[in-house]
Amino acid sequence: MTETFVTAPNPVLRVAPAAPAEAAAHFRASLARQADVSDVAAALAGAADPGFVLLDSRSTAAWDQGHIPGAVHLPTALIPEQAAGLLDRDVPVVTYCWGPGCNGATRAALALAELGYRVKEMLGGFEYWVREGFEFETWQGRERRTPDPLTAPAQQGDCGC
Template sequence: MSTVSDIQAAPPQAVIDHFSRLLSMETDCWDVSFAMEQGDQDFVLLHVVGSAEVFARRHIPGAIHLRHGDMTPERLSPWPMETLFVVYCAGPHCNGADRAALALARLGRPVKIMLGGMTGWEDEGFAFAGSAAAA
């Protein structure tokens, strides 16, 4: 018996439950990019870390800069309560997206994290916006 199979696989329903729950909280760079390219953007993409200057230099096209620490009912009031937010940060080494997701959920807002953040976006070969992206 291999180390792969020495622990029995979970029953199918447990796998369905697990991945359904996981995918209800996460999306990936490819799905975000594809939705935006197709004009199917039914979410608000938030860049949740760094200063306004850092955001101006390089960010994902179509993103709005709103730091996780600045998320308040007042700052979110332009969007209806049912608006889905997709949050991202620098990448897997950054927990800003986790903090933003927690802040948004505490405010009763639907949210998903974009896995990989800017590092994942770059790894997929997608373009950035901002002054550094034009250079």
């Protein structure tokens, strides 16, 4: 008796890639809802008015541990009652929380969108802001850490992406 072995398909292509138009629509929609740490940092550094408000949706204890300079502090649970007093509906909001293992920025973005705000989520959150070597504030003052070479180019400020 001869055994027949069927080779498993390539795990990457087990599900075929989307058609180009479908893929383009998906990625365009992703970029309409997300920004990355480097782009947010460049926008904040490049102009007195970046055209958006950066919102930290974490607790007060987390905010005190460190936050992005210029960010507005509004914990997610307080968004329904306090957003109107802190945010202008005509100005887009970019939310962030701890990092990629936390969906707090997503929950905050949802709460704001449901209230009628235009909103994006900053991918990587506070963790990647710090890991990429950008300045942050604590109750003791401003700090900056050496960039993590696994998250940011070691010798240049732009990864080229």
